[in-house]
Amino acid sequence: MSYTVVVPTIGRESLRVLLDALLASLNGGSAAAPHEIIVVDDRPRPGAPLPLPPAAGVEVRVLRSGGRGPAAARNTGWRAAATEWVAFLDDDVVPEPGWPARLAADLADLPPRVAGSQGGVVVPLPADRRPTDWERGTAGLAGADWITADMAYRRGVLAALGGFDERFRRAYREDADLALRALAAGHRLVRGARQATHPVRPAPFWASVRAQAGNADDVLMWRVHGRGWRARAGEGRGLLRRHVLTTGAGLAALAATPVALAAPRPDTRAAATAAAVTAGAVWAVLTARFASARIRPGPRTAGEVVRMAVTSAAIPPAAVRHRLRGLALHRRARAWGGPRVVLFDRDDTLIRDVPYNGDPARVEPMPGARRALDRLRDHGVRIGVVSNQSGVAKGRITTGDVRRVNARVEELLGRIDVWEFCPHDHADGCECRKPRPGMIQRAARRLGALPSDCAVIGDIGGDIEAAAAAGARGILVPTGRTRPVEIARAAETAPTLEAAVDLVLGGRRFR
Structure with missing residues (x-):
């Protein structure tokens, strides 16, 4: 051991x-x-x-x-x-x-x-x-x-x-x-x-309010593990429902108050006043009960009582706000399934191919690339790039040029978890240049995955051959430079990058 x-x-x-x-x-x-x-x-x-x-x-x-x-x-x-x-x-x-x-x-x-x-x-x-x-x-x-x-x-x-x-x-x-x-x-x-x-x-004064950011993470837990996740994780029910009611009552009181003050007709003014008073009373009672429950078991010093009173009023709307933020942020999140890692070719797959490009200003994403990558991120899939860059061996670009272009790709398409590029030419006999599997194996190892846990998406036959040599799944997204024989040999093809991601997330294998 x-x-x-x-x-x-x-x-x-x-x-x-x-x-x-x-x-x-x-x-x-x-x-x-x-x-x-x-x-x-x-x-x-x-x-x-x-x-x-x-x-x-x-x-x-x-x-x-x-x-x-x-x-x-x-x-x-x-x-x-x-x-x-x-x-x-x-x-x-x-x-x-x-x-x-x-x-x-x-x-x-x-x-x-x-x-x-x-x-x-x-x-x-x-x-x-x-x-x-x-x-x-x-x-x-x-x-x-x-x-x-x-x-x-x-x-x-x-x-x-x-x-x-x-x-x-x-x-x-x-x-x-x-x-x-x-x-x-x-x-x-x-x-x-x-x-x-x-x-x-x-802890700073507002620590308990800032902790309400965890309500957004609870949404992700629900999306990934289903409605019963709290019981399986040994968690109690939480107070979100009460916080929603408290926040709703407070907002209703705030909305009815200006109507009560500005209504020209007595009956309208009376109705609005009654609504404001009722909603305000509900908010006050719920807030007081919440504060009391937090104050009662504590030291009840002046400082602690003030902190509990103030933060008990702030916590419900903060909890609701973070819950809504989580619903928006994780609206497409799903449980992990299918490949843990998707490795992309770079040129003509994620960005337009500019031969031997060393200028970040010339980087242009392929159509739908950002949406495709974001969908994978939403599903917890890690993303890598494996790219032949023979321009380094030819003296046309430097490794620094490659890294600067890669940094620009991340600016446009979001974070990439692992980058691997081969600086050799085809005559060098290296193990990393596609269609050899070296880059795929290294990228998988760096991400703690097996090649069999990976899908490789590229635009030429060498990408798919490298995937097969590594034991990974290969999906071809043809472009104008993809040869018909490469398309015929590919086990899986997709017309677009987003369609390739559909195949990955759906777990389907068909042409």
Whole structure:
């Protein structure tokens, strides 16, 4: 049994505390030491150096994930790991003394059907007073299922499931989503004996209001896992229905008030006044009940009471707004299915072919390219590009030119998860130039997938031959330069890029 520790971070000082505690358990050497510790820096741009301790016998490797959120950061970490198990720790937990040995004991001799092991989380609360609303919320982590504050997964299971769903951009629900997918695939998740402490961080005044952004992620969970996802994830019903009623009453009162003030007829004015008063009373009662429920178990200090009163009025409309945002953002989201990865040829597939182009200003997307890629993103499919660029070997363009053009493609078509290009000419005998499979194999490996999990979409026979050589699915989208013999040989063709995506998402195989 071997394992790697992966810690996503945004550079908080708590990272140093975590690593100090982890490395202290390894002083003097330990047979239970991790193979390595991978710290994934998820800041959008490089900033101050991460608070890393001095090397202490175990390699601490730092990778970057570009500020794409904790799901993407964890994917970056486990895909770089080379061990059977990957143990995820949040950067604000403190592993108990002896944590590595207890993790090794938790993972030892687990049957193959067990995909993951969760560690216990302890949230220390003040002993001299009642906890605040924020502290109680954090304490809920101690009883939560399958949270990645301390969670180990088999790397093979992560690869088979496609890892964390990067549509979850916040530290919320991405761990529950992965667990539900693992359970649905027939795996088991168990609890271990190890523990980590999760201190309560200071919270700004509006923290509970900002947390309502999670309502948008709940929409994605519903889209992906169906209406019963809360029960399967061990979640309660939530307060959204009450928040909708409270918000509706408040809006009704606001709408009726100007009518009551400006109505020229007494009967109209009386009716509008009655409507405003009734709706306002409903809003006031619901808001007061909500605030009381949050104040009653807390310390009831003046500051806490004010915070609860103000935020209890702001939370319902914030929750409704984020719910509506989630419905719009994830309106086309679906459960994962079919290929986990779609790899595209670049020239004459995603963008118009300009021979040996090194000028980003000349990049022009193919018709429907952005819509096609966005549909794949909505379904949680990862996207890559595999492109022959023999102009580098011929001296017509440089690798820097290729990268600048690729960057322009991303500006126009959105983020590409992995880029692979071959700088060789056909006479070089490399393994990466299509129709050889090297680029497809490398792209799949970088995304933690098997070539058989990939579909390759291109416009010439070499794209389809490379897919077949790698064991991937190939779909030909002919253009004016596609030869009739290439069309005849292709197992699958589609008239347009969007039609090719239809084939991928529908899982169908026909000409």
